Amino acid sequence: MKTARVNGAELHYTDGGAPDGQAVVFANSLGTDLRVWDAVLPHLPPDLRVIRYDKRGHGLSEETPGPYSIDILADDAAGLMDHLGLRGAVFVGLSIGGLIGQALAARRPDLLRGLVISNSAARIGDAGMWQGRIDAIRSGGLRAIAAPTMERWFSPEFRREGAAAPWQRMLERQPQDGYIACCEAIAAADLSESTAKLDLPVRLIAGRLDGSTPPDLVAATARLIPGARLEVMEGVGHIPCVEAPEIYAAILSDFIEETP
Numbered sequence: 435m436k437t438a439r440v441n442g443a444e445l446h447y448t449d450g451g452a453p454d455g456q457a458v459v460f461a462n463s464l465g466t467d468l469r470v471w472d473a474v475l476p477h478l479p480p481d482l483r484v485i486r487y488d489k490r491g492h493g494l495s496e497e498t499p500g501p502y503s504i505d506i507l508a509d510d511a512a513g514l515m516d517h518l519g520l521r522g523a524v525f526v527g528l529s530i531g532g533l534i535g536q537a538l539a540a541r542r543p544d545l546l547r548g549l550v551i552s553n554s555a556a557r558i559g560d561a562g563m564w565q566g567r568i569d570a571i572r573s574g575g576l577r578a579i580a581a582p583t584m585e586r587w588f589s590p591e592f593r594r595e596g597a598a599a600p601w602q603r604m605l606e607r608q609p610q611d612g613y614i615a616c617c618e619a620i621a622a623a624d625l626s627e628s629t630a631k632l633d634l635p636v637r638l639i640a641g642r643l644d645g646s647t648p649p650d651l652v653a654a655t656a657r658l659i660p661g662a663r664l665e666v667m668e669g670v671g672h673i674p675c676v677e678a679p680e681i682y683a684a685i686l687s688d689f690i691e692e693t694p
């Protein structure tokens with residue numbers, strides 16, 4: 435298992451694929467760990483170097499005391515990339531990972547050659563909504579929010595097949611305080627101003643049935659960024675890398691190929 439101590443937290447990561455290849459860094463969403471990318475990787479070009487990591491407070495990374503901020507989480511990503519000697523990577527961020535990617539591109543443009551903002555936006559939800567979720571977790575644990583979360587994450591068809599069950603277990607097993615600290619980071623984040631100034635190739639991905647960041651919200655962020663293109667995936671919810679990994683990988687592969 436690989437870990438690195440960066441920015442005051444020990445982060446768990448994987449570093450696979452071709453060691454000298456174009457680097458692609460994956461940042462996953464709230465309540466998930468780096469396994470959300472498992473099914474995507476076999477469909478990516480074999481000549482890529484693929485880095486995945488668990489943000490602090492999630493997966494096997496350290497749960498430092500909260501609250502966190504998107505800037506702290508972006509500095510974690512930058513610290514990991516510096517640790518690995520990465521420059522000019524493509525960063526793929528899902529949901530809060532997309533917020534991290536936007537902040538990273540604004541704070542450390544030297545690290546990135548392209549950014550994929552997947553199922554994310556410059557602002558996600560509002561303070562009242564996030565506080566309601568935090569209160570529900572403090573009184574009932576992550577189990578208290580698990581069922582409605584699955585409805586936002588996955589299409590009715592995927593859930594009917596029982597395919598959401600392992601992902602619900604993944605959510606319920608995340609460190610509760612780490613999850614809450616990330617909710618606080620999202621609640622405080624409005625990246626509209628800095629995201630409108632981004633100057634790198636950007637692709638956005640939305641899921642037609644996404645109950646957390648619906649296509650209209652993702653489209654509004656796409657309109658902020660000169661030259662950015664939005665792909666809307668049909669029939670999937672908030673975590674399309676799990677529901678339709680082959681199509682998701684094809685969108686990533688196209689973007690990586692187009693991004694010199």
Ligand SMILES: O=C(O)CC1=CCC(=O)O1
Nearest residue numbers: 463464529530583586646
């Ligand atoms: O749990 C959700 O609603 C989905 C989500 C919002 C931000 C994130 O990272 O995941």
